[in-house]
Amino acid sequence: MSFLLVFLLAVIGFTGLALSLDRHYRQVWQSLPSKQQRWRWRLCGWFCLLLSLVVSLNRSNWDHGLVFWFALLTLAALSVVLILSYRPTLLRGSVK
Amino acid sequence: MKATFRHSMSWLHTWVGLLLGWLLYFVFITGTAGYLDTEIDRWMMPEAPIADFSVAPEKTLELSIRYLEQHAPDAQRWFSSLPINRNDPYPRVFWSGAQGEGVAARGSQLLDPTTGAALETRDTSGGQTLYRMHWRLHYLPAEMAFWLVGVATMFMLIALITGVIIHRKIFADFFSFRPKKGPRSWLDAHNITSVLSLPFQLMITYSGLIFMMFTYMPLVVAAWYGTGAESRQQFFDEVFSPLPAQQASTETASMVALEQIVHQAQLHWQGAALRSIDIQHPYNANSRIIVRGNHASGPLRAAGTLVFDGVSGELLTEQPARISGSKTFRDLMLGLHEGLFAGPVLRALYVFFGLLGSAMIATGLMLWSVKRRERAEKSRQQPHFGLRLVEKLNVATVLGLPVAIAAYFWANRLLPLELSNRAGWEVHSLFLVWLLLLIHASLRSTRQVWLEQSWLAAAAFGCLPLLNALTTDRHLLTSLAAGDWVFAGFDLSMLGLGVLFACLAGYLQSKAVPSTSTASTRPAARPSKAWPEAK
Amino acid sequence: MMIALLHHTKSKLQLHAGLIARILAATFGGYALAHTLPVALMALLPIAAGEAALAAIQMSFLVYLLAVLWCFAARTATHAWLGLLLSVLVSGLTAWAVL
Numbered sequence: 001m002s003f004l005l006v007f008l009l010a011v012i013g014f015t016g017l018a019l020s021l022d023r024h025y026r027q028v029w030q031s032l033p034s035k036q037q038r039w040r041w042r043l044c045g046w047f048c049l050l051l052s053l054v055v056s057l058n059r060s061n062w063d064h065g066l067v068f069w070f071a072l073l074t075l076a077a078l079s080v081v082l083i084l085s086y087r088p089t090l091l092r093g094s095v096k
Numbered sequence: 097m098k099a100t101f102r103h104s105m106s107w108l109h110t111w112v113g114l115l116l117g118w119l120l121y122f123v124f125i126t127g128t129a130g131y132l133d134t135e136i137d138r139w140m141m142p143e144a145p146i147a148d149f150s151v152a153p154e155k156t157l158e159l160s161i162r163y164l165e166q167h168a169p170d171a172q173r174w175f176s177s178l179p180i181n182r183n184d185p186y187p188r189v190f191w192s193g194a195q196g197e198g199v200a201a202r203g204s205q206l207l208d209p210t211t212g213a214a215l216e217t218r219d220t221s222g223g224q225t226l227y228r229m230h231w232r233l234h235y236l237p238a239e240m241a242f243w244l245v246g247v248a249t250m251f252m253l254i255a256l257i258t259g260v261i262i263h264r265k266i267f268a269d270f271f272s273f274r275p276k277k278g279p280r281s282w283l284d285a286h287n288i289t290s291v292l293s294l295p296f297q298l299m300i301t302y303s304g305l306i307f308m309m310f311t312y313m314p315l316v317v318a319a320w321y322g323t324g325a326e327s328r329q330q331f332f333d334e335v336f337s338p339l340p341a342q343q344a345s346t347e348t349a350s351m352v353a354l355e356q357i358v359h360q361a362q363l364h365w366q367g368a369a370l371r372s373i374d375i376q377h378p379y380n381a382n383s384r385i386i387v388r389g390n391h392a393s394g395p396l397r398a399a400g401t402l403v404f405d406g407v408s409g410e411l412l413t414e415q416p417a418r419i420s421g422s423k424t425f426r427d428l429m430l431g432l433h434e435g436l437f438a439g440p441v442l443r444a445l446y447v448f449f450g451l452l453g454s455a456m457i458a459t460g461l462m463l464w465s466v467k468r469r470e471r472a473e474k475s476r477q478q479p480h481f482g483l484r485l486v487e488k489l490n491v492a493t494v495l496g497l498p499v500a501i502a503a504y505f506w507a508n509r510l511l512p513l514e515l516s517n518r519a520g521w522e523v524h525s526l527f528l529v530w531l532l533l534l535i536h537a538s539l540r541s542t543r544q545v546w547l548e549q550s551w552l553a554a555a556a557f558g559c560l561p562l563l564n565a566l567t568t569d570r571h572l573l574t575s576l577a578a579g580d581w582v583f584a585g586f587d588l589s590m591l592g593l594g595v596l597f598a599c600l601a602g603y604l605q606s607k608a609v610p611s612t613s614t615a616s617t618r619p620a621a622r623p624s625k626a627w628p629e630a631k
Numbered sequence: 632m633m634i635a636l637l638h639h640t641k642s643k644l645q646l647h648a649g650l651i652a653r654i655l656a657a658t659f660g661g662y663a664l665a666h667t668l669p670v671a672l673m674a675l676l677p678i679a680a681g682e683a684a685l686a687a688i689q690m691s692f693l694v695y696l697l698a699v700l701w702c703f704a705a706r707t708a709t710h711a712w713l714g715l716l717l718s719v720l721v722s723g724l725t726a727w728a729v730l
Contacts (some may be wrong), residue, residue, distance in 0.1 A: 003441060018271040063394050064442075067432070070295050071445040074452075077271070079290045085273040104703045253696055305692045316688040319670040319730060321682040334681040420679075422686035429689075 002055060003068055010051035010076030015091060016045025018080055027088035049073070102262055109258035115459050116248040116484070116494045121457045123245060125497055127230035127300075128450025129223065131435055131443060134185050139586040141215045142568040146580050147185035148209055152344035154355045155368055156187045159212030161354065164378075167241025168194035168203070172344065177372040179209065182582075183436050184371075186215055209278045219518040220508055226501070231308070234523060239311075246312050249304045255460075256297055259290055266291060279467045286459035289452050296449040298457065303433035306426060308496055334424060347381040355387075360411065361387045361402050370563050371399060375406060383407055389417070396424065397431030458494045465490055488537045488545070495549040496533035498597075502556035503529035505590075507566040543608060550601035558594020561587040637671035660715035661698035664722070665691040671722040675730040 013063040017092035018024040025033045033041070083090055129136065137375065138144060159175035168174065172193030177184050192202040206215040225234070229466030233241035260266065273284045290297065305312065321327040333340060343540055354373065361370055374386040384407025391399035398417040405412055418424050431437065435446045465486045472479040507525035511518050533552075537545045564587060575583035671688035676683060698715060705711035 014271070021268060021271070023268070024271055052337055061394060063396070064437070067395050067438075068442060071442060071449070072298065074292050074449065075445065078288070081271050081273050081292070084271055085275060105700070134706050165713045250692070250695065253692065254699055257696060257700065270718075302692065306689055309691070313666065313688050313691045315666050316670055316691055317684045319632070319674075319687075319726060320684045331681060331684060335685055396708075420682045422682050422689065426685065426689060552668045 002059065003072060006052045006056045007072045007076055009048045009055065010073050011079055013045045013048030013052060013078040014077045016041045016048060020045060027084055028091050028095055049082060056084060104167060105258045106262045109255055109262055112251040113255045114163045114464050117457055117461045118489055120252055121454055121493055122497060123230045123248065124454040124457060125449060126226055128447055128454065130227030130230060131446045131450060133223035133227040134182050135582050135586060138185065138582045140220045140222045141217035142570050144215060147179060149179055149181060151209055153358050157354050157373060159207060160187055160189045162212055163207055164189055164191055168199060170195040172377060174375040174378050175372065178370060180369045180371060181392060204477045218513055221519040221522045226504065230434055242308050244306055249301055253301045256301060263287060279463065281468060282459055282463040282466050286456065286463050289456040289459060292447050293452040299432050300453065303429035304365050306429045307433065317478060325540050342382050342384050343374060343535050344377040345381040349381040349383065349407045351379055351383060351406055356409050357385055357387060357404055364402060365389055365400065374468060381407060392436035394437050397434060397436065398427040398429045469568065487542045491542060491545045491549060492534040492537035495553055496530055496583065499549060499553045500526045500530035501534060501558050503559065505560055506563065509563050547601060547604045547608060550597050550604060554594050554597035554601055557584050557590045557597060560590040649708040652713050653702050656711045657699040657702035658716055660712065660719065661695050661702065663719045664698045664715060665695035667719050667723040667726055668694045671726040674726050
């Protein structure tokens with residue numbers, strides 16, 4: 001089941017990266033992020049993506065894990081895109 | 097200077113993308129179906145039993161050899177592959193150089209896992225033919241098909257890289273999809289599907305070229321080895337094969353017990369699965385038995401190989417899965433492309449990425465026509481022939497091909513079982529239906545064609561489980577009750593596809609009511625700056 | 632087409648001539664370079680022939696891609712052809728000298 005964890009971490013990671021961009025931050029909160037907030041989201045995003053990589057490599061067949069990571073990364077990014085396009089306010093409740 | 101560079105890359109992207117876009121879409125869709133080849137096989141052979149991967153290799157081997165002794169006596173080579181995972185659900189034998197009256201010199205046969213007799217199924221082209229279409233293009237001569245697909249793949253590679261170059265705001269637009277904004281939305285959809293799945297698309301494209309590299313770049317190897325057939329063979333022997341081929345002796349001999357070989361191989365590989373046994377010159381003094389491990393255990397498509405003496409059973413040589421850096425890179429590329437190692441979840445993701453790739457091509461093709469349609473309507477010009485041609489080809493490919501594939505499945509259930517060349521007619525049905533849909537597209541207005549063909553696709557896929565229930569005794573409920581997930585999964589996927597196409601049709605219908613054209617509903621929110629138009 | 636932006640003063644025929652020259656350079660010149668450059672590069676490395684040949688052939692598509700990009704990125708069609716011919720010549724001679 002570790003792929004679920006990897007997927008969730010990747011979703012959180014991409015959400016963080018998306019919220020570090022003005023356009024998407026505004027979609028969620030109708031305001032612009034401060035410089036500090038922007039960096040905080042970016043840092044959180046990259047950290048979670050890195051963590052998802054670590055989790056996926058931490059298994060006996062790390063080569064499978066790496067392929068999985070790439071696959072789930074795409075899926076996660078796509079999920080974030082769909083949420084941002086159709087239900088951006090969903091992120092308000094679940095992230096903060 | 098920088099602007100011109102971007103413009104020329106944009107021009108290249110537009111035209112290499114368009115020129116063979118429909119062929120690429122065909123390659124992507126049939127290739128994606130290939131990730132489910134044996135599952136499709138199984139649905140198209142409803143007579144076949146549920147695959148059983150727990151049978152001991154010794155037993156399968158015994159059945160295989162018995163079959164080969166009866167049907168391919170005095171063959172130069174007997175090959176038996178063992179059912180260890182979904183890549184080979186049933187025992188399969190292959191032979192060549194057989195002699196005797198009424199005996200085929202070479203052939204291949206799936207076996208019934210319990211009786212060892214030939215697997216009795218209807219004559220079908222199955223998932224294998226569908227999967228092979230993506231590089232064999234079915235009707236064309238092999239060489240021509242390889243080159244066509246090769247050129248298309250090279251175009252794809254160029255389109256991917258130029259696409260990245262001309263995407264001005266690849267990071268800022270990374271998460272942006274702005275629906276209902278005409279060409280802007282098509283561009284967003286094209287960008288999202290491509291950028292997010294770029295690792296997969298690059299891998300699948302480059303590895304596709306590597307599959308056929310000896311055809312496409314024949315002279316590279318010749319630089320080291322010379323151009324003759326012999327020198328070519330020398331290269332292949334050096335790089336790929338563990339032992340030079342052994343000539344048959346004039347003396348016959350008894351064959352070592354295969355259980356002993358299996359036992360030795362299992363000991364050697366610490367119990368890892370054996371995938372195939374290859375007997376060269378059976379019952380000959382120079383007989384060799386080559387045992388191969390599972391080449392689908394990881395992304396690297398390679399397996400260890402053990403070569404035994406066929407008479408004494410002595411282990412002669414071993415070739416490990418990895419022998420050299422450049423071969424390992426090739427094995428990795430081929431392994432990632434085929435995804436044989438993928439379990440259910442990763443396999444589902446492979447299919448999804450194949451579909452994303454298809455969507456990337458489809459949205460690119462749509463973008464070309466939607467933009468030009470908008471421009472033509474703004475300037476109140478009659479849309480020129482090229483635009484109308486592209487529009488027709490787009491709909492008849494994007495929707496027509498899926499309908500044609502559904503027709504392939506319908507043909508499998510509806511063609512009379514005793515029809516001669518039945519398997520061939522299944523494929524003919526696919527291409528005939530596709531042709532009909534092309535004609536349909538040329539006769540009706542493009543908007544109508546989109547609507548009608550999506551309803552048709554919804555019906556064609558959605559009714560497949562019903563057709564299956566009416567023509568076999570394995571309807572969805574029985575296969576669910578029997579835990580036959582391959583069969584049930586196919587029915588459910590078809591149902592899902594039917595619903596998806598019905599949603600598309602419903603959406604198109606709701607959009608069609610207030611306006612007359614897809615692109616003329618409103619002007620684009622703003623001119624698309626991200627992708628300078630080739631002009 | 633975009634070439635119009637480059638040479639909008641020239642006649643239409645010349646425009647297309649330039650474009651066709653680029654396409655030809657990309658198709659055939661690129662194909663030639665895809666053979667010569669990987670062979671030259673791998674021949675210079677001290678590795679076994681089979682290994683080198685297998686590495687070179689897998690690299691050739693990347694070289695082809697870069698050659699095509701060059702042909703369309705070069706300032707003029709003449710530049711595209713000259714650059715390509717020169718690199719085919721140099722890498723071809725290197726390969727021939729080493730092997």
